[in-house]
Amino acid sequence: MSGRPILTAAAMRAAEAACMAGGTGAGVLMDRAGAAVAKATWRFAAGAPTLVLCGPRNNGGDGYVVARMLRERGVDVTVAALGEPRSAHALAARVAWGGPVVALDDAPARAVLVDALFGTGLARGLEPAVAAVLVGLAGAARVRIAVDVPSGVATDDGATFGTALPIYDMTVALGALKPAHRLQPAAALCGRVVVADIGVPVEASELTAIGRPSLPAPGAEDHKYTRGMVAVLSGAMGGAALLAATAAQRAGAGYVVLAGGSSVGGLHALVHRQGTEVLADSRVDAVLCGPGLGRGAGAERTLVAALACGRPLVLDADALRLVSPAVLRGLAVPAIVTPHAGEFEHLFGTLPGSRIDRARAAAAMAQCVVVLKGADTVIAAPDGRVAIADPAPAWLATAGTGDVLAGLVAAMRARIDDPFAAAQAAVWLHGAAAEAAGAVLVADDLLDMIRKVVSACQ
Ligand SMILES: NC(=O)C1=CN([C@@H]2O[C@H](COP(=O)(O)OP(=O)(O)OC[C@H]3O[C@@H](n4cnc5c(N)ncnc54)[C@H](O)[C@@H]3O)[C@@H](O)[C@H]2O)[C@@H](O)CC1
Ligand SMILES: [K+]
Structure with a gap:
């Protein structure tokens, strides 16, 4: 990077x-x-x-x-x-x-x-x-x-x-x-x-700019679990979780499980599981919770299970409405949260200063990595490091692109130990996929571009 x-x-x-x-x-x-x-x-x-x-x-x-x-x-x-x-x-x-x-x-x-x-x-x-x-x-x-x-x-x-x-x-x-x-x-x-x-x-x-990540190709000794096992927890709206899970697969995760919801479909290589038992599997490298989760009692149960599993967490969308900075701070493994401006304010309140200041304060408050999404995405780590993305195409302002980003973050977190570096890699891939997809993209188009932009990082 x-x-x-x-x-x-x-x-x-x-x-x-x-x-x-x-x-x-x-x-x-x-x-x-x-x-x-x-x-x-x-x-x-x-x-x-x-x-x-x-x-x-x-x-x-x-x-x-x-x-x-x-x-x-x-x-x-x-x-x-x-x-x-x-x-x-x-x-x-x-x-x-x-x-x-x-x-x-x-x-x-x-x-x-x-x-x-x-x-x-x-x-x-x-x-x-x-x-x-x-x-x-x-x-x-x-x-x-x-x-x-x-x-x-x-x-x-x-x-x-x-x-x-x-x-x-x-x-x-x-x-x-x-x-x-x-x-x-x-x-x-x-x-x-x-x-x-x-x-x-x-x-x-x-304070740095996000650069193209280096994502080494798998070696001869790798197998599906060493490539990164990702569990995506689904909920009320299966489509969002499916987008995220497919993004994680396309970004190189070796084994992706879509669990807990009623969603069907997706790539044949996607593993569907009932309930959240997969969280007990010690091979799970990263857990994504939030896209399509919903906000009802079932959503809360799923989130509680995710928070208790002790695996590296990526929290997005509905999950960000159900957690607090104190809960994030209490996690043994620092989470990555991916709020847009509205979710950020709901979670962290109205913080003073620039987007850099606000993201940095939130990351310190919750002791997690904060990806503050927008036309100028800012990523902050709890130790004060902040990275800013190059401007991404405004065509990204369309439904489902956040779910794709969340899946990319989970895939990167599954193979990169430093959550700050993982989040940067994912944001870079997302922007590059949008560039490659061109005008009038929909979220599904990004999925088709991910392999191409991952190849550019090897
Ligand atoms: N950073 C560097 O290494 C170098 C910086 N240099 C130049 O120096 C610039 C910074 O110069 P300065 O600090 O002298 O400041 P500027 O040339 O940016 O001018 C700002 C000054 O104008 C006044 N002012 C501020 N806002 C105003 C406004 N809205 N209307 C009217 N007056 C206003 C204030 O007195 C302020 O100090 C850099 O942007 C760069 O172009 C280069 O000359 C050489 C190397
Ligand atoms: K100028």
């Missing part, structure tokens, strides 16, 4: 400060940042006339460097500034640019827009008048490129403060990914995100 680091604004500033303490000047970093953006802009826009918007501080400073470097490549560059430079390095970069600078309000539309108004220092939403000018110029441009982050988004939680902002074609993240590149609504504005190495060493981070 690659797990590229994601740095908050403060963490990026600390990395930058450590680099400067090691002897690299701030101006050098700004030059590297500007050079990286100029190179990306050149490649993307092939030298078309370019408007660079520069803010008052260091993001704006990067902008002046971009303008200078594009001019050196022969590009027709116009610079428009939101006020005078208010940091020493931005001022130096403007002096080095040396060309004309017009006020933002007078900026002419050009084919390429480079937005260097605000970066990781943004503390509040853009002034409505500034946002309106930005949106207008972006709308008139053919190519829109954001320096570090789109101006007007909050770096650490991806908020846009309710302001309408442009959608960019590319965002050049300086030094490392930031939460805003992955959290909504900001992530949807970024376009393609390119991380530019500006020579700032980035330590291992508690």
Whole structure:
């Protein structure tokens, strides 16, 4: 699992400060940042006339460097500034640019827009008048490129403060990914995100991006039980559990039992069992409870049996309405829970902060791995580690896709000991399956794609 680091604004500033303490000047970093953006802009826009918007501080400073470097490549560059430079390095970069600078309000539309108004220092939403000018110029441009982050988004939680902002074609993240590149609504504005190495060493981070997992193919000594035995507990609505069980099979679990419900059908290789006796089988590596469970007395009995079995648990859907953080905390083996926003709030209450903060607090509260699902899925471990998924296709917003994810989580949990790593592998497979399925997918289509995306992980 690659797990590229994601740095908050403060963490990026600390990395930058450590680099400067090691002897690299701030101006050098700004030059590297500007050079990286100029190179990306050149490649993307092939030298078309370019408007660079520069803010008052260091993001704006990067902008002046971009303008200078594009001019050196022969590009027709116009610079428009939101006020005078208010940091020493931005001022130096403007002096080095040396060309004309017009006020933002007078900026002419050009084919390429480079937005260097605000970066990781943004503390509040853009002034409505500034946002309106930005949106207008972006709308008139053919190519829109954001320096570090789109101006007007909050770096650490991806908020846009309710302001309408442009959608960019590319965002050049300086030094490392930031939460805003992955959290909504900001992530949807970024376009393609390119991380530019500006020579700032980035330590291992508690916050990472979910990368493609490594899922070794079975060896000669493997058999169906070593491949992972998964028990999926069914209930009132058998279809959901069937989706989950099939996903687990397709993701490589060697033996999948669908137990406790009345469901029939599925692949011939799926084993159907009455009741929950399978939970006493010591070969069971992971138990999934929740999809199609229902919320009646039968559902509670099934859940109680699951909670008592001592096997690694994955809890989803209806099961999340019937447990509490205290019950999860009491489990001998940490569970994985997979709530969407509504289930999350029902289970953990209204927690403060970003999705990262909330998922992390919930995981600590319940001492389990929390997969907070959505357009920006966030996974948190009880020890404080958090991983964020790349944006997944919005076509996933359809019935049954959560059941498929739950089955994938169970299959991964059955073969990967670390529940945090297992959850990440499953979320990656789910997103990749959705990419492969394409437009207007239904949950069943994901099942057909799982084998293909698992093969890509070997
Ligand atoms: N992190 C790094 O290693 C590097 C960062 N650099 C650049 O520096 C940027 C951060 O620069 P700064 O911290 O100077 O901050 P910004 O350039 O992001 O500007 C934010 C500042 O503007 C003011 N402000 C905040 N919100 C505002 C609003 N809505 N309207 C008007 N004014 C507002 C505040 O005074 C705040 O300090 C990064 O995004 C990046 O572009 C690069 O120059 C070099 C390397
Ligand atoms: K920017």
